[in-house]
Amino acid sequence: MDFLRPTTWAEALAAKADRPEAVPIQGGTDVMVELNFDLHRPAALLDLNQVAELAEWTSEEDGRLRVGAGVPYVRLIAELGNRLPGLAQAARTVGSPQIRNRGTVGGNLGAASPAGDSHPPLLAGDAVIEVESAARGVRMIPAAEFYVGVKRSALEPDELIRAFRMSPATGPQYFSKVGTRNAMVIAVCSFAIALHPAERRVGTGIGSAAPTPRRALAAEEFLAAELDWDARLDPAVLARFGELAAEAASPIDDVRGTADYRRHAIGVMARRTLTWAWNEFRSGHFERRAG
Amino acid sequence: MTRTGSGSATPVRAPRDIAAPGTGGVGDSPLRPDGTLKVKGEFAYSSDLWIDGMLWGATLRSPHPRAKIVSIDVSAALAHPGVSAVLTHEDVPGRKHFGLDHTWDQPVLAAGEVRHQGEPIALVAADHPETARRAMEKIRIEYEVLEPLTDARRAAFDPAYPQVQPRGNLARHQPVRVGDVEAAKARAEVVVSGEYRVGIQDQAFLGPESGLAVPAEDGGVDLYVATQWMHNDLKQIAPCLGLPEEKIRMTLSGVGGAFGGREDLSMQIHAAMLALHTGRPVKIVYNRYESFFGHVHRHPAEMRYEYGATKDGRILYADVEILLDGGAYTSATMNVVGNAASLGVGPYVIPNIKIDAYGVYTNNPPCGAMRGFGAVQACFAYESMMDKLAEACGLDPVTVRQVNAASQGSELATGQVIWAPLPMAEMLRQARELPMPPPLDASDIRNLPGGASQTTHGEGVRRGVGYGVGLKNICFSEGYDDYSTARVRLEVIGGEAVALVHTAAAEVGQGLVTLEAQIARTELGVERVVIHPADNQVGDAGSSSASRQSYMTGGAVMTACQAVREGVFALAAARLDRPLDTLGDLSLVGGKVVSESAGVLAAIEDVLGDAVIEETREYHHEPTTGMDPVTGRGDSHTQLALCVHRAVVDVDVELGLVKVVELAAVQDVGKILNRLSLEGQIHGGTAQGLGLAVMEEIVVSDGKVRNPSFTDYLIPTILDMPPMRLEILENADPRAPYGLRGAGEPPTLSSTPAIVAAIRDATGLALTRVPVRPEHITGSS
Structure with a gap:
């Protein structure tokens, strides 16, 4: 197995163009598990740890945040927790402190596992994934179009994930994950919600309850049509939202849980997270905090 | 281990009128010699x-739970660069089978047939672990895959069910018969019944199976292994290698937890075969995945219980069937069945x-x-039944247990009389009267079910309280003489009296080496105690299991020290x-x-001078009997120990998630030898019971393990295991050294x-299966 160690982004792209079969590795919290379990024996590993710019984040002129693929969860929580609260909540549930020191959103995207904790808040928050190849340059892929199958993404073999772009929250965001342990647990299923008050829109993301992470589109459309942004949350609207979110899932039975339970739990988490977000929004607490 | 702590302020070798007892003896909590190293990695x-x-x-292990092996071709593997040997069953030098106790039915390497997923078939030795694995993949095996036989009920009762192995499908049936159940059924005013299931729990020790075999010049082999019982390993290893036992020198290596999972052999014979074949040292280390196939697990159980009682909750009869699935080979199944039968209705x-x-x-x-x-499996069923009976009779769970509680002088189901104190009713009262934990503080999600994953801010959460009582036999039962041996040597080194304690007992993390030194300090009055590495150059110590080492090896060290002490007294008399x-009652x-x-006659050092006193003693517990094969009658247990738990939980009834808020335990240990270690055992046993209650299970379908990893086999974290409130009682068992009771296992029974x-x-649900999964609570399918 070759171990490729580019020190610049240009070198990394060149290496990936040259060796499209090379598996990129950042924190190694996912890739190394696969190697240790002997599930994959890639011909080459492409170590991105020395590409310094991947570990940086910036505020762009359009107001969005551009977060390098190598920013570990622990920094996301500490440095961007106020601006990307849903993603930070999800990051807090990833593995153990040691894993959060090493693991990155970039790696989560690269693996594209339906159970990855980053995906639901990226979907709810309208994130865009910035990928690049030496041959074709930069491509911007909306999160909703990034996940194409079980552990498959829209990434081409010669492309690398450079960053994701996401607007700082303009409304409350929540992430909720069911696991059979109270910490350090892989998702049985998860749900993220993001209120976008300016657009009078609610974003959603479902994790580990379908072949890919996905939005609950019908549930979002329902809220866009039925949610009265100037009133208390109508229990009937809340209940219907939960039903539609559950219907958006297409889970399977596996060793971590049953399809039936997952569908049920998605509905419960959808109702609860919307309630938390709505209460926070209506209390004005979010504006005060963001302001 | 060396200890040079302070303690006696008296200068050595200066007899004074008063002799201050040293520190670090029985009843103290000296730090473990291995503790700091383990914490620092x-x-x-x-x-x-x-x-x-x-x-x-x-x-190389079988991917199939059941298959005929049509052919094995190792030529490509053997030709792989870096490979020194590839061995199959044909290369086993001696007996082809091994096993615990007297049932040698487990092949060293499969021949002709595999009977469980992960059964070892071939071995490779190479100059690098990755080379060995790659060569392993080149071994060509042709299988004729067969439908796995996975129905334990049919295996027990259907004569037409095909046989898993030549011994037939029933390893043991142990009945227990007391009185006349049919007649009692006619008199019962209240009848309750239930069917209970226990899933497969894994020991989940953190140090995977591993060891080193070094070929020796005499044609023998030196084995460095992590095991629970070296001498029993040796009894199995030697015949399979075709070597006399004295040519196999065993030394205990650092053991990363055991919990029963190292009673059976794993890599011992395999590494020795490769070492003897290649003439080179061979190391084998399983990874986590392989470890799940490298050791036996806890028997899954199906249990049917029916109790009849009077209206006021006095149980008149128990009609019980317990079915334990041992898998393909016997291992410890015989004795597990014995325990389940003799302790089937508990205390x-x-x-x-x-x-x-x-x-x-x-x-x-x-x-x-x-x-x-x-005893764990049965305890889940009989305690569930006690709660069911309480409800049927309108009694609270504590009262119904007190009404039927055994006590000193009571008979167990086997007719064995409980000779030692067993204040169960009082322990239940104590458990109930302990202060309750404060109400839920929902301001920190880590206090809530779902914990860090933020599944609730308090919605759907209901609190519940439950009790459990477990009775565990300590030491081996059913007539087994599981003695232990200790050699103790006392001499003056560098002007100071030093005791050397040598046993073959396995320190598996439980703190035995700390305790051995404490006993030597107490019995010999010295400060410095050195623990010799555990090996087979001293007699058998029995297994580090059955909560028995404090009792048995503790007893052996105590008696060997006492023999050394007599030698010191004799020498003192000679010197004086x-x-x-004429010297009166002497002590050290x-x-x-x-x-x-x-008063003080002399310093030990002055008495000893250049003399070395060494004594070896075996310690035997009082003999037990077998269980009658028809009635189950017999004085089959050495000692019995009780633990009572009170659990407080918060349950998210909408999502089916559980947060155990507090676990309080009342346990009678006879005598506290080392409070720190003891509390660790109660905490750890309780946590393992918690794991079985709400998360730990090896999930199997069609004979195949679906979750052989710590990603999907979950064990409790610090957010799952709550703080504990402990009440530790010291009602001495007159037969045991220092009056102690084994303590490691009872809390594992009762916490589940x-x-x-x-x-x-909290939920009002029946919940007849452990672990309880979220979908059992939400009612999802």
Whole structure:
């Protein structure tokens, strides 16, 4: 197995163009598990740890945040927790402190596992994934179009994930994950919600309850049509939202849980997270905090 | 281990009128010699063993739970660069089978047929572990895959069910019969019944199976292994290698936890075969995935219970069937069945009993010893039944247990009389009267069900309280003489009296080496105690299991020290030139020989001079009997120990998630030898019971394990295991050294049913299976 160690982004792209079969590795919290379990024996590993710019984040002129693929969860929580609260909540549930020191959103995207904790808040928050190849340059892929199958993404073999772009929250965001342990647990299923008050829109993301992470589109459309942004949350609207979110899932039975339970739990988490977000929004607490 | 702590302020060798007892003796909590190293990650476990020039062994295992092996072709593997040997069953030098106890039915390497997923078939030795694994993949095996036999009930009762192995499908059926159950059924005013299931729990020790075999010049082999019982390993290893036992030198390596999972052999014979074949040292280390196939698990159980009682809750009869699935080979199944049968109704006085406990063979994962050993499964069922009876009679769960509680002088189901104190009713009262934890503080999500994953801010959360009582036999039962041996040597080194304690007992993390030194300090009045590495150059110490090492090896060290002490007294009499019987009652305290009447006679160092006193003693517990094969009658247990748990849980009833808020335990340990270690055992046993209650299960379908990893086999974290409130009682067992009771297992029994009872209390659900999964609570399918 070759171990490729580019020190610049240009070198990394060149290496990936040259060796499209090379598996990129950042924190190694996912890739190394696969190697240790002997599930994959890639011909080459492409170590991105020395590409310094991947570990940086910036505020762009359009107001969005551009977060390098190598920013570990622990920094996301500490440095961007106020601006990307849903993603930070999800990051807090990833593995153990040691894993959060090493693991990155970039790696989560690269693996594209339906159970990855980053995906639901990226979907709810309208994130865009910035990928690049030496041959074709930069491509911007909306999160909703990034996940194409079980552990498959829209990434081409010669492309690398450079960053994701996401607007700082303009409304409350929540992430909720069911696991059979109270910490350090892989998702049985998860749900993220993001209120976008300016657009009078609610974003959603479902994790580990379908072949890919996905939005609950019908549930979002329902809220866009039925949610009265100037009133208390109508229990009937809340209940219907939960039903539609559950219907958006297409889970399977596996060793971590049953399809039936997952569908049920998605509905419960959808109702609860919307309630938390709505209460926070209506209390004005979010504006005060963001302001 | 060396200890040079302070303590006696008296200068050595200066007899004074008063001898101050030293520190670190029985009843103190000296720090463990291995503690700091383990916390800092510097302790050398068996997986850290290294010797120059060693090869790495790998084990090819069956992917199928049941298949005929049509052919094995090792030529491509043998031709792989870097490979030194590829061995199959044809290369086993001696006996082809091994096993615990007297049932040698497990092939060293499969021949002709595989009977469980992960059964070892071939071995590779190579100069690098990755090379060994890659060569392993080149071994060509042609299988004729067969339908796995996975139905334990059919294995037990259907004569037409195909046989898993030549022994037939029933490993053991042990009945227990007391009184007349049929007649009692006519008199019962209240009848309750239930069917209960226990899933497969894994020991989940953190240090995977590993060890090193070094070929010796005499044609023998030196084995460095992590095991629970070296001498029993040796009894199996030697015949399979075709070597006399004296040519196999065993040394205990750092053991990373055991919990029963190291009673059976794993890599011992394999590494030795490769070492003898290649003439080079061979190391084998399983990874986590392989470890799940490298040891036996806790037997899964199906249990049917029916109790009849009077309206006021007095149990009249128990009609019980316990079915334990042992997998393909016998391992410890015989004794697990014995425990399940003899302790099938637990610590309750029931005048009419019919218990039938069965252990069967299937192609499911092999099961054997695990902390609690047959008593855990039964305890979940009988405690669930007590709660059911309480509800049927309108009694509270504590009262119904007190009404039927055994006590000193009561008879167990086997007719064995409980000779030692057993204040169960009082312990239940204490558990109930302990202060309750404060109400839920929902301001921190880590306090809530779902914890850090933020599934609730308090919605759907209901609190419940439950009780559990467990009775565990300590030491081996059913006539087994599981003695222990200790050699103790006392001499002056560098001007100071030093005791050397040598046993073959396995320190598996429980703190035995700390305790051995404490006993030597107390018995010999010295400060410095050195623990010799455990090996087979001293007699058998029995297994580090059945909560027995404090009792048995503790007893052996105590008696060997007492023999050494007699030698010191005799020497003192000689040095003082006085007859021994004129010196009065002598003791060794604070480095001095002390006479009760005359005070300090001399410093131990002055008495010893250049003399070396060494004594070896075996310690045997009082003999037990077998269980009658028809009635189950017999004085089959050495000692019995009780733990009572009260569990408080918060349950998110909408999502089916559980947060155990508090676990309180009342346990009678006879005598606290080391409070720190003891509390660790109660905490750890309780946590393992918590794991079984709400998360730990090896999930199997069609004989195959679906979750052989710590990603999907979950064990409790610090956010799952709550703080504990402990009440530790010291009602001495007159037969045991220092009056002690084994303590490691009883809390593992009682915490599981206490937690499930608390979940039932919160949800109103029946919950007849552990672990309780979220979908059992939400009612999802």
